[in-house]
Amino acid sequence: MIVVDYNCKICGGNDKDSIDFLGSKICKSCVNKISSTDVYDTINYEYYKANIKKMWLDYIAN
């Protein structure tokens, strides 16, 4: 039995179109949100930055 983990690390969604980012999955809608997030939109920016930092730390730890 093959268990495929599509869970997006940011939104927890199960989008098959997720991409691999530092060993974590991010769905396309989150990728789009990140890439379209204005750095001056600080609430979103800090939110995604925190998530990416967490993924980066997970990646280093493994």
Ligand SMILES: [Zn+2]
């Ligand atoms: Zn997502």
